[in-house]
Amino acid sequence: MGQEIIAVVGAGNTGASWAGLFAAYGHEVRRFDVREGAAAAALTRAAAAARFLAARGLAEPGPAEAGIARLSAPPTLAAAVAGTALVQECVPDRVDLKRAVFADVSRAAPDETLIATSSSGLSITAIQQDARLPGRTLAAHPYNPPHLVPLVELAPGELTDPAALERARDLYARVGKEPVVVNGDVPGYIANRMSAALWREAIELVRSGVATVEDVDKAVRYGPGLRWAVMGPHLIYHLGGGPSGIRGHVSHLTATKEGMLRDLATWTTFPPDTADLLADGLEAETGGKSLAQLEAERDEALAAVVLALRGRRRQENGDGKENVV
Ligand SMILES: NC(=O)c1ccc[n+]([C@@H]2O[C@H](COP(=O)([O-])OP(=O)(O)OC[C@H]3O[C@@H](n4cnc5c(N)ncnc54)[C@H](O)[C@@H]3O)[C@@H](O)[C@H]2O)c1
Numbered sequence: 001m002g003q004e005i006i007a008v009v010g011a012g013n014t015g016a017s018w019a020g021l022f023a024a025y026g027h028e029v030r031r032f033d034v035r036e037g038a039a040a041a042a043l044t045r046a047a048a049a050a051r052f053l054a055a056r057g058l059a060e061p062g063p064a065e066a067g068i069a070r071l072s073a074p075p076t077l078a079a080a081v082a083g084t085a086l087v088q089e090c091v092p093d094r095v096d097l098k099r100a101v102f103a104d105v106s107r108a109a110p111d112e113t114l115i116a117t118s119s120s121g122l123s124i125t126a127i128q129q130d131a132r133l134p135g136r137t138l139a140a141h142p143y144n145p146p147h148l149v150p151l152v153e154l155a156p157g158e159l160t161d162p163a164a165l166e167r168a169r170d171l172y173a174r175v176g177k178e179p180v181v182v183n184g185d186v187p188g189y190i191a192n193r194m195s196a197a198l199w200r201e202a203i204e205l206v207r208s209g210v211a212t213v214e215d216v217d218k219a220v221r222y223g224p225g226l227r228w229a230v231m232g233p234h235l236i237y238h239l240g241g242g243p244s245g246i247r248g249h250v251s252h253l254t255a256t257k258e259g260m261l262r263d264l265a266t267w268t269t270f271p272p273d274t275a276d277l278l279a280d281g282l283e284a285e286t287g288g289k290s291l292a293q294l295e296a297e298r299d300e301a302l303a304a305v306v307l308a309l310r311g312r313r314r315q316e317n318g319d320g321k322e323n324v325v
Helices: 013-024 038-055 061-069 077-081 095-108 162-173 191-207 213-222 224-228 233-238 242-263 274-286 291-318
Strands: 005-009 028-032 086-089 114-117 137-142 151-155 178-181
Touching: 005 013, 005 077, 005 095, 013 028, 013 038, 013 061, 013 086, 013 137, 028 038, 028 077, 038 061, 038 291, 077 095, 086 095, 095 114, 114 162, 137 162, 151 162, 162 178, 191 213, 191 274, 213 224, 213 274, 224 233, 233 242
Parallel strands: 005 028, 005 086, 086 114, 114 137, 151 178
Antiparallel strands: 137 151
């Protein structure tokens, strides 16, 4: 892949992880933040993320070292976005702020630069309104942490040019991402909507005393979560319906599934005891480990799973079989 210049605007957690990913693939990454010195201070975290990917076999060491060496924090937004192929916006999740940042970035960046928001679910149509050439703007929502979780949800706004969406799909795929397209301005895009539905039920199972926090987590981790890392929910159920696949699954299990659906939680505001209940359960589950320890354990496990799935994918492609991973 040709090396590109990519600017990451906003030097918080998401920005550091994105910057690390782009650098790991050898791109020249420039970071910018309105807080004095924040972008420069955050270069260390981006370099650590890139090194982690190379050390775990998820990026080539040569390009990663080249990318790390070129990480920089120019003093102005104009200097950061000059000559860029992509600007990945990672500022706090407020429409007015993101709309203003898109306007500023679009005025300073070359005409062909793609401008993508990392927003966790704000309307891209609202964010792109004041941008110069809004056709090259879109949402590219990562899953935390972006340098390790392959999913990126691409959401075009009403003003997004279809060609820009295709360019974005290609660019993200080249840094190991698995892009999906979100059609329509829906809160939470695809993955967070499903996560919210599952989490509500997970909370309810704890609140009603059916299971502990630890057992709910375990049930997902060693059951559906493991299968979902390999195939999505539709494909998994296709394999659980006998010889007629998903048709068999829907027709044979209608009564059972509908019985469950009628019993599921439907609340739309968090019950007042939620945080305390979960905090108590998590204390028991984690045995006093710090957040930093848990984060490191998560990242090691994620790296191992992603590496295994990549190996599997190569095997599938080598065999000429359809790739399902
Ligand atoms: N945290 C997550 O798990 C996660 C996951 C996916 C997407 N996101 C999205 O990523 C974005 C950033 O989230 P975060 O958790 O990294 O936030 P954060 O608060 O950690 O960092 C935001 C940074 O933006 C900077 N900033 C504020 N205004 C700015 C401006 N005008 N120009 C340049 N920099 C500016 C702040 O100084 C800060 O350093 C949000 O849109 C969020 O929804 C977050």
